[in-house]
Amino acid sequence: MSGIGAALLNSLDIGLLLFIIAVGLNIVFGVLNIINFAHGALYMLGAYLAFTLINLVGMPFWAALLLAPIGVAILAVIIDRVLLRFIYSRDVADSLLLTFAILLIINESVRVVWGSGIHVVQPPQLLSGSVELLGSSVSTYSLFVIVIGLLLLAGLWYLFNRTRVGRIMRAAALDRDMAEALCINTRMVVTGVFAFGAWLAAVGGVVAAPMRALDPGMGDKIIIESFIVVVIGGLGSFPGALLGAIILGLIHGFGGRYLPEVNLLLPFLGMALVLLFKPNGIMGKGATA
Amino acid sequence: MKTRILMGLLAVVIAGLIAVPWIASYFYIFILTEILILGLFAASFNLIFGYTGMLSFGHAAFFGIGSYATALVLIHLEWPFLACLLVSMGASALLALVIGFLSVRLNEVYFAMLTLAFGMMVFAIAYQWRSVTNGSDGLAGFTLGSFGLGLDLTLGNPAVYYHVVLAIIAIAAVVLYLICRSSFGLILKAIRQNPERVSFAGLNVRTYRLVAFVIAGSFAGLAGGLMAPFLRVASPELLHWSMSAEPVLMAILGGTGYFLGPFVGSAVFVLLETWITSYTESWMLVLGIILAMMVIFFRKGLLGTALDWWMEVKK
Numbered sequence: 001m002s003g004i005g006a007a008l009l010n011s012l013d014i015g016l017l018l019f020i021i022a023v024g025l026n027i028v029f030g031v032l033n034i035i036n037f038a039h040g041a042l043y044m045l046g047a048y049l050a051f052t053l054i055n056l057v058g059m060p061f062w063a064a065l066l067l068a069p070i071g072v073a074i075l076a077v078i079i080d081r082v083l084l085r086f087i088y089s090r091d092v093a094d095s096l097l098l099t100f101a102i103l104l105i106i107n108e109s110v111r112v113v114w115g116s117g118i119h120v121v122q123p124p125q126l127l128s129g130s131v132e133l134l135g136s137s138v139s140t141y142s143l144f145v146i147v148i149g150l151l152l153l154a155g156l157w158y159l160f161n162r163t164r165v166g167r168i169m170r171a172a173a174l175d176r177d178m179a180e181a182l183c184i185n186t187r188m189v190v191t192g193v194f195a196f197g198a199w200l201a202a203v204g205g206v207v208a209a210p211m212r213a214l215d216p217g218m219g220d221k222i223i224i225e226s227f228i229v230v231v232i233g234g235l236g237s238f239p240g241a242l243l244g245a246i247i248l249g250l251i252h253g254f255g256g257r258y259l260p261e262v263n264l265l266l267p268f269l270g271m272a273l274v275l276l277f278k279p280n281g282i283m284g285k286g287a288t289a
Numbered sequence: 290m291k292t293r294i295l296m297g298l299l300a301v302v303i304a305g306l307i308a309v310p311w312i313a314s315y316f317y318i319f320i321l322t323e324i325l326i327l328g329l330f331a332a333s334f335n336l337i338f339g340y341t342g343m344l345s346f347g348h349a350a351f352f353g354i355g356s357y358a359t360a361l362v363l364i365h366l367e368w369p370f371l372a373c374l375l376v377s378m379g380a381s382a383l384l385a386l387v388i389g390f391l392s393v394r395l396n397e398v399y400f401a402m403l404t405l406a407f408g409m410m411v412f413a414i415a416y417q418w419r420s421v422t423n424g425s426d427g428l429a430g431f432t433l434g435s436f437g438l439g440l441d442l443t444l445g446n447p448a449v450y451y452h453v454v455l456a457i458i459a460i461a462a463v464v465l466y467l468i469c470r471s472s473f474g475l476i477l478k479a480i481r482q483n484p485e486r487v488s489f490a491g492l493n494v495r496t497y498r499l500v501a502f503v504i505a506g507s508f509a510g511l512a513g514g515l516m517a518p519f520l521r522v523a524s525p526e527l528l529h530w531s532m533s534a535e536p537v538l539m540a541i542l543g544g545t546g547y548f549l550g551p552f553v554g555s556a557v558f559v560l561l562e563t564w565i566t567s568y569t570e571s572w573m574l575v576l577g578i579i580l581a582m583m584v585i586f587f588r589k590g591l592l593g594t595a596l597d598w599w600m601e602v603k604k
Contacts, residue, residue: 035398083581083585086585087584087585091397092397092398093344093397093401094584096344096398096401097537097541097580097584098580098581098584098585100534100537100580101577101578101580101581101584102577102581103577104573104574104576104577104580105573105574105577105578105581107573107577108571108572108573108574108577109574111570111571111573112570112571112574220531224405224409224530227402227405228406231399231402231406235398261417262413262417264412264413264416264417265410265413265414265417268406268407268409268410268413269410271402271403271406272391272403272406272407272410275395275399275402275403275406276391276403279395279399280399
């Protein structure tokens, strides 16, 4: 029983971290109609920036959690203004290829700046212990990840359903021309949404940093995971991102524990099955952002 | 006039390629072997991407299966090399039939994602099915015996192997070219431009896509079958999605709208990589910048841009 409890908590912890990262990818696709292959690289940048702020500058973890994502968002504004503006009106394939190029650039830059070795970020003192829960001991940091995930979930829900900014984003997603006609500066919305997606990726990166070792391949791994999440849940669907993340979290949590000999296969099997039977994902399309 | 100059140029290139082992060092023989094999891999990919308009992110699955098939046959059966290559093509065609049957009805992003998922499933199986594939270490320790057809070739010699690769890839390229030039190839191009219209013309778009996918898969398998003896190992890396990205990059670099584009792309890719990594480690940084520029400004690739420029000069 404690085995199942631990696997469940582990699934929830992985799932909510994946949600933070994948929801950014999903919002960017929902509003801008581009698949951001560089999303994982932005996640990695968040983690490395946090590492630098904490270990080299000597900031506390909480300051890094606040500042690193802002830095990544500023970089995203530059990427959007310098590169992406050329391809917004083109095929989805072109955006996939261009963001892939950006991924190569960021990956290699990280290798140049921080080296290809592994770096470690210590969790803050407050979160380094463990607590008894469901009959097994759980690290406090896992609980922190779950809390952050839920907070962001609530915040995003509020943003999209209760605020003017959220309504503008949804309007721009549904009909760019109509939004333009209503005096919405869609150029600003596009840049803002891309930066917001990058911010979410970077928050995921900072939160993940104390759990996983930092290496230049970490972005590649997470981008595939994020693809799986958004495909299972439904591209462009906000609740879909949550559902997809939880499902993938369960696949990892239980697959790793009970089926270790096929655990690499399972996420892709899940993704392929959803695409085959419901190509638009479980939560379907139309429910944009 | 224009085609005659191009044909002449092509003849010179082919004559030069044949002569390489007598004039260049082993280093360049190795590089050219790699360029040829990856060129075929990229050309096979371009049949579905450049011609049919399907962006597959799992093409390495067919390349890798081809490598594993040749390695397995060499280890367990010790068949002649030509037979290994046929097994590689057959295995990849079969896999492409299954994956393609399930994938080709989806379009654009969903097709890319599904091929990515299938490609990574094949990777995961090769990685975790240790008893057959030897896991992450891959299959090594096989040796090439005879070539087949009663020919007496020392395939272990890199120069000889280079000539064999050149001959096989030349034949494969001609076959692929004829396929692209046939009415079947024209229909593929039409599907890329407007699938609805092709469908209204009474043609089954899904079947054409599937056939293109299987042909592309089998040629990727052939390239993989040539790659395993060259690298002397068939490893899961050949199946990973980052390997699937290589033909995409090469095709775009060279020009997706041209038959020879992917070959030009693979040559530029491998030569740049060799050249740049001798100065700095950051080859991927340069590649990323080049790719970004190609996608934004030179959508026709190096070959297409060069041809356009040449036509302009001639006028």
